[in-house]
Amino acid sequence: MNQNARTPQIAQLACSLFKKFASKKSTAKQPAAPDTAPPAKILPTPVRRLAYGAASKSLKLASESLRLSIIGLELLSDITPALRMARRNRLPHSMAAGVLGAEVATWAAIWPSLLPRPWWVTALNVSIGQAVGHFFAASAAFGLKNALRAAGKRPQDHLTPRLKRNAHWVMGTITLAAMANSVRNQGIQANLVSKSYDRGPLQAAIGVSAGTLGYGVLLLIGEAVQFTVSRLSRQIGRAVPMLVAWPLAVAALIYVAFALSDRVVLRRFIRSASVRAQRLNQSVFPNSMMPWEPERSGSPWSYEPWTAVGAQGRRFLSSGPRAHDIAEIMEFARAREPIRIYAGLTSGRSLRGQARRIMSEMDRTGAFHRDTIIIQMPAGSGWINEWSAAAPEFLTKGNCATVTMQYSILPSAISYVVDKQAPLEAAQLMTSAIRHRLDSMPEDNRPKLYLAGESLGAFAHLDSYDSLEELLAICDGAVFTGPPSMTKFMSKLSPDPGSLERVPVIDGGRHVRFAAAPAHTRHDPFGRSYANSWQRPRVLIAQHASDPIVWWSSSLIYKRPGWMHESTPSTLYADTFHALGWAPIISFWQIGLDQINSLNVPGGHGHNYYEETFWYWDSVLGSQSRVPLTPRLAQRAEKWVRDHPS
Structure with missing residues (x-):
């Protein structure tokens, strides 16, 4: 019997039971009362009617609530993975193909990507994945039916109910197995990135359940869109x-949606992010104190005031090893005070004005009289990786100057969307000004120039050049970590035949070497020696296999990239699964979400380039390094950086 038909009968039965109960209570035999007892009071008829009416309405309300709850539970079971394969109670038959597509898409949505996921990332993957599967399957079924009808054929279902039922049970079983395997894979993935795993079956179940509810919401939105288009x-x-x-x-409808998302959502989001970023840029981090070394911007002797360098500039200028730290850690008799120069982004001053301030600060601090000058390009907010900044200071005995300038206050992703030319312009202005000054100096008394940057900072340097030859002509070496996938310079490099996409070999390792681990400075990902010796200028590009910033690209929407299915020898030091699954749109979404979690892993994984940068700088600096880096010295320097967080 239909649930809608059963509900009124439930209400009638409940009312009749209530009346019988009330009647029995009123006619029940009462104990004999003494002659002096007052007569029993009988409620007036209107009051009795009012009481019966209120009771009847309460029962009807309870019955309706029960009916709606049952409908809600049936709808939930209709969209829940595995359960929906057993039976569908409420969703129309026209959604059958979409539901099957959602079931298959669930398998891809919970398959591992690059990094272990918290439950809410699993929920986002499941909701979008099921919606994508539903859309493609429903569209394919709709197109097939229309094509058959256009050909004069009537779509027929040749599957018997029993075959359908068996197929659904098989799919449901596969889903349950995929969920169990997903929990196991998350544990393996956590071990690959040296992360403790504390997410068991409960978190996985919460993620899938929340994602299924999200899929239900997207279904409602889809129905609303379809209704609007029809009208x-x-x-x-x-x-x-x-x-x-x-x-x-x-x-x-698409035009209205884009217009609203641009004017109402995107612009408001960017405006709100800008306000928050401005407030953060004006703040002072707890460990940031004005430096008292004349060799640093922001000090009382500096042309660049402490108030002008921004929050990330204050962090950079107050941190890092001093001369006595370098001497103690690297076991020198004495060391020089390293120079750190930073020009902040202030209102009323252009990037060209910042570059002029950089040159003034370099003249003031004597930067052009040091042996090594490093141009560090920051990420979007002005952040500099302290590991990459401190490494050459330790290795050169402090005989170096690190210079940088802030080009945005926004996080890298938003900064790139708002103005992707700003980092390029900043890098070009600063590099050309310093290179011009160096070229005017006697060659035997000229400092070596090195470039460095992480994430958007690497993009700023690399995409400032049209070719590898142009980059090699401008500098004496470079260390770039985690360059984002939109860096066009990468496509200008020609990998040797047989190279792996994750760690390609360029011209036998003559000038450029890619590295997922320090060992790749000495051998290729197959463990073989490079065909050519590493000549100067040396360029090192570090990119972890688990870094989604490096591997996320728009082509993931429609094409499986080569790095997902290439061989993974042990000497590749890949910290991901050997074979990663790919599905249109879903993989793009998964790896895009991995970026949110890319910093929540230990150093050496994800988008965190920490201890390894000491070895990268040691290999690139060569003769500029004043001490051979040994594992013992590296551990001492690394411990100092860890113990002095910026």
Whole structure:
């Protein structure tokens, strides 16, 4: 019997039971009362009617609530992975193909990507994955039916109910097995990135459940969109043929959606992010104190005031090893005070003005009289990786100057969207000004120039050059870590035949070497020696296999990249699964979400380039390094950086 038909009967039965109960209570035999007892009071008829009416309404309300709860539970079971394969109670038959597509997409959504996930990332993957699977399957079924009808054939279902039922049970079983395997894979993935694993079956179940609810919300939105398009196409169909009306309705709805998302959502989001970033840029981090060394910007002797360098500038200038730290850690008799120069982004001053301030600070501090000058390009907010900044200071005995300038206050992703030319312009202005000054100096008394940057900072340097030859002509070496996938310079490099995409070999390792671990400075990912010796200028590009910033690209939407299925020898030092699954759109979404979690892993994994940078700088500096880096010295220097967080 239909649930809707059962509900009124439940209400009638409940009312009759209540009346019988009330009748029995009123006619029940009472004990004999003494002659002096007052007569029993009988409620007036209107009051009795009011009481019966209130009771009846309460029961009807409870019955309706029960009915709605049952409907809600049935709908939830209709969209829940595995359960929906057993039976569907409420969703229309027209959604059958979409539900099957969602079930298959669930398998891909919970398959591992680059990093272990918290439950809420699993939920986002499941909701979007199921929606994508539903859309593609429903669209394919709709197109197939229309094609058959256009050919004069009636779509027929040749599957018997028993075959359907068995197929559904098999799919449901696969889903349950995939969920169990997902929990196991998350543990393996956590071990690969040296992260403690504390997410068991409960968190996985919460993630899938929350994602399923999200899928239900997206279904409702989809139905609303479909209803709107149908209504709009009927209205337009009064003036034009229906064959034209439907595409016009879809185009109109897409235009309105994009206009609203741009003006209402995106612009407000960027405005809000800018306000927060401005507030953060004006703040002072707890460990940031004004430096008292004349060799640092922001000091009382500096042309660049402490208040002008921004929060990240204050962090950079107050941190890092001093001369006595370098001498103690690296076991020198004495060391020089390293120079750190930083020009902040202030209102009323252009990037060109910042570059002029950099040159003034370099003249003031005597930077052009040091043996080594390093141009460090920051990430979007002005952040500099302290590991990469401190490493050459330890290795050169402090005989170096690190210079940088802030080009944005926004996080890297937003900064790139808002103004992707700003980091390029900043890098070009600073590099050209310093290179011009160096070229005017006697060659035998000229400091060596090195470039460095992480994430958007690496992009700023690399995409400032049209070719590798141009980059090699401008500097004496470079260390770039975690360059984002949109860095066009990477496509200008020609890997040797047989190279792996994750750690390609360029010209036998003559000038450029990619590294997922320090060992790749000495051998290729197959463990073989490079065909050519590493000549100067040396360029090192570090990119972890688990770094989603490096590997996330728009081509993931429609194409499986080579790095997902290439061989993974042990000497590749890959910290991901050997074979990663790929699905259109879903993999793009998964790796995109991995970026949120890319910093929540230990150093040497994800987007964290920490201890390894000491070895990268040691290999690139060569003769500029004043001490051979040994594991013991590296551990001492690394411990100092860890113990002095910026």
